[in-house]
Amino acid sequence: MKRKWAVLALLYLILLLCSGCGIVYQEPEESSSAPAPAVTPRPVLPIKPRPAYTPRPTPTAKPKNLNLLTGEPTLRQEAIGMRPVAVVVGNSQASLPQYGISEADLVFELPVEGGVTRFLTLYGDYTAVPEICSIRSCRYYFPVLAAGFDAYFVHWGQDETLTADxxxxxxxxxxxxxxxxxxxxxRDKTRLNQGYSWEHTGVFNGVKLPEVLQQSGFRLELQVHKSDPIFDFNPVTKLPEGQACTGLTLSLGSEAVSTFQYNEGSQLYYKTFGSQDQRDGRTGKALAFTNVFLLETEFSVRDREGRLDLNWQGGEGYRGYYISAGAAQRICWEKEDEYSSLRFTSEDGMPLHVNTGKSYIAFAAPGAAVLE
Incomplete structure (x- = not known):
């Protein structure tokens, strides 16, 4: 036992001596003469904010009260899904000022014999048609256009040749x-007393139209294939793809020269006829349109009375202009048959997109319009 403790004491003494001499074991150090590897600092990237969550837009349903002629939600409840009304109105200097025309949603201007024109005015809400004057007789291309809208057709007589057929x-x-x-x-007695010719005094009482239609036996609802807007309307106003156009002069006959001037504030084209602003005789409102269409086509004299043939179909090779928001775009147009709608495309065949609002459409000979 004494011998064991003596051995342990001797070992302890040896350890103390080694510690004093500095020969305690250590990890070998790398040579200071060897170059340290280069350390490339990690680039500090800017912290991007987390993008806000944007839900996928849900397709918005068209308003039920959408006026199919203007693209605006203006129909009265009773007129939703119902047919529009097309009315033939005189437009010679002797008939001015007409009334009821400023409330039309769509106005066609069409040449007739004698170097004058007539309007075909369309109202998308049959319950909001005003009193209209002066109602005139139609030529065969007026009902052809009305049929394309599935509209009630209002006129005062017709020529007894092709139109009757x-x-x-x-x-x-x-x-x-x-x-x-x-x-x-x-007949408007006031106009008669003022010296208007008999033919320029015809009045249509549109205010009473809903009551009469309810008792007429006519179909009230639009045909299903006519229940879409007449144009591909833009959700916001867009410039047509073409040249600037802040005004134009349009000649549709020897007594039918109109101008249109663009107002940037209202984004409307205001119509003059002859040398005067064309205004509604009742409301005093100037005729003004968001969209102006000029459809180039042919006319020819058909009979001794000077009645015209008009190419209302267009088709391949037929051009025109779409004018809106201060610009004009060359377009193509066609109407396949009497019951078809007018169809407009860009020159490369793409569907034409149109700004919401009232429109004016004229059938004109090539070169009849001068754009500014």
Whole structure:
């Protein structure tokens, strides 16, 4: 036992001596003469904010009260899904000022014999048609255009040549002042007293139209294939792809020269006729349009009375202009048959997109318009 403790004491003494001499074991150090490897600092990247969550837009349903002629939600409840109304209105200097025209949603201007024109005014809400004057007789291309909108057709007589045949085979629901039993037509006595010719005094009482239609037996609802807007309307106003156009002069006959001037504030084109602003005789409102269409086509004299043939179909090779928001775009146009809608495309065949609002459409000979 004494021997064991002696051995342990001897070992302890040896350890103390080694510690004092500095020969305690250590990890070998790397040579200071060897170059240290280069350390490339890690770039500090800017911290991007986390993008805000944007939900996928949900397709918005068209408002139920969408006016199919303007793209605006203006229809009264009773007019939703119902047919529009197309009315033939005189537009010679002797008929001015007409009334009821400033409330139209779409206005066609069409040449007739004698170097003058007539309007075909369309109202998208049959419950909001005003009193209109002066109602005139139609030529065959007026009911052809009305049929494309599935519209009630309002006129006061027609020429008894080609037009009578066209009215017969189209079988339109129409109201004719020459054979009126509805009480919707009359003569404006004030205009008679003012010296207007008899033919420029015809009045259509659109205010009473809903009551008459309810009792007429006419179909009230639009045909299903006519229940879409007449144009591909833009959700916001866009410039047509073309040249600047802040004004234009349009000649549709020897007594039918109009100008249109663009107002940047209202984004409307204001119409003059002859040398005067064209205004509604009742409301005093100037005729003004968001969209102006000029459809180039041919006319020819058809008979001794000077009545015209008009190419209303267009098709391949037929051009025109779409004018809106201060610019004009060359377009193509066609109407496949009497019951088809007018179709507009860009020159490369893409569907034309149109700004919401009232529109004016003229059928004109090539070169009849001068754009500014």
């Amino acid at each position: 066209v009215l017969s085979y189209l079988e339109l629901d129409r109201l004719d002042g020459a054979s009126d039993r509805s009480g919707l037509f009359s």
